[in-house]
Amino acid sequence: MQPEGRSMRENILAAAVQLFSEYGYHAAPLRDIARLAGIQAASIYHHYPSKQALLVEIMEKHMQQLNSKLERILHEYHDPLDRLREAIANHIRLHTSNKAEFFIIDTELRALEGEHRTRIIAMRDTYDAMIQEILRDGMERGVFHPSDVKVTSYAIIALCTQVSSWFRPGGRLSVQQVIDIYYQMVSQGLVRVPEHKDEQKREESVRT
Amino acid sequence: MQPEGRSMRENILAAAVQLFSEYGYHAAPLRDIARLAGIQAASIYHHYPSKQALLVEIMEKHMQQLNSKLERILHEYHDPLDRLREAIANHIRLHTSNKAEFFIIDTELRALEGEHRTRIIAMRDTYDAMIQEILRDGMERGVFHPSDVKVTSYAIIALCTQVSSWFRPGGRLSVQQVIDIYYQMVSQGLVRVPEHKDEQKREESVRT
DNA sequence: GTCTATATCGGGATAGAC
DNA sequence: GTCTATCCCGATATAGAC
DSSP states (O other), X not given: OOOTTSOHHHHHHHHHHHHHHHXXXXXXXXXXXXXXXXXXXXXXXXXXXXXXXXXXXXXXHHHHHHHHHHHHHHHHOOXXXXXHXXXXXXXXXXXXXXXXXXXXXXXOGGGOOHHHHHHHHHHXXXXXXXXXXXXXXXXXXXSXXXXXXXXXXXXXXXXXXXXXXXXXXXXXXXXXXXXXXXXHHHHHOXXXXXXXXXXXXXXXXXXX | OOOTTSOHHHHHHHHHHHHHHHHOTTTSOHHHHHHHHTSOXXXXXXXXXXXXXXXXXXXXXXXXXXXXXXXXXXXXOOSHHHHHHHHHHHHHHHHHHTHHHHHHHHHOGGGOOHHHHHHHHHHHHHHHHHHHHHHHHHHHTTSBOOOOHHHHHHHHHHHHHTHHHHOOTTSSSOHHHHHHHHHHHHHHOSBOOXXXXXXXXXXXXXXX
């Protein structure tokens, strides 16, 4: 079932990714992972010390990638709009090219035990902090509307993250189209403004 | 541990809500639920036929509430902006007043078996369809920017749903403040527009 | 490096007394 | 309506042969 060019270690991890994302960590039996990889359950222990180790390896690898790519974007770009667009694009690209892996990251944090949990959550917090830095800087420079930085960052991340739950490669929309739609929405919002009233208007309370 | 005014049936459900949301459905042992409710595991079966039944009852009850409230909003309001604001408010109000329950709905759909799964997913699809109707109508009437209705609906729902994962009652922000921030963001977006250029501009491709 | 066989445990669920 | 005792199964993980 698995391509032959991969090592058994990789085969096992790929099988774990598939089953963890499909049934969840606790509901995916090691025996099934083994069967998908074409070996017996006991043989997994030659490559990994535990089931938990599979989960940790999946999460760590891809969180690291997400973080390091965003870090590079922050160094390369300095205009808040560029940063925002590139951050959204980065998030969506990874969440679509590695759908299953990021779906696991976003749904199985609870399944991590002790140390591992603390470490992965710290990585996620680092990511959050970088997004918040983009927003804070953009607001200070008057490019973004003033607004609650933390809440806004959660909102943007939630938005782009969820892509991994409905996106189908080769489906109706290309990755780039999804990126464009989301960037449009985050930056401009839904509402069309037919005439240009005093822009202070939006600073007032939303509810009349 | 549980208030005395509730029936044991309710006690058990409340315990299940707490543990399912904290550890996940599969990781929450029935014995622990029983202990939280102050009885033995076997006694649960006098009130519920199975562990699965607890999950189904939690999900069905609150999805029904979410749907019926949105349905009423669609009947009461006809202006797209009112509808959007009320839909967001409804979603966020329920997701904050019943944090744990909706967190379960949003993370444990996979844990539903057979029939139940189909039924709950159908309820969710009904909800999606109502949100999409608000968007479609608003775009047709020129109140919203033209954009992909499905993707936009997923985005809004993802945004408002995630509130249940970080919101703390009695925390820094009130429910109404969160609603205002989110409505602001969905309707207006992040980017401040200092001068009012030709509004057709936004219809063009985002990437130069 | 993979196998078969098995240890060990904890899970959901049931039986039947009170 | 709740209890104790227990069934039965499937889970992760280990031992040791090949």
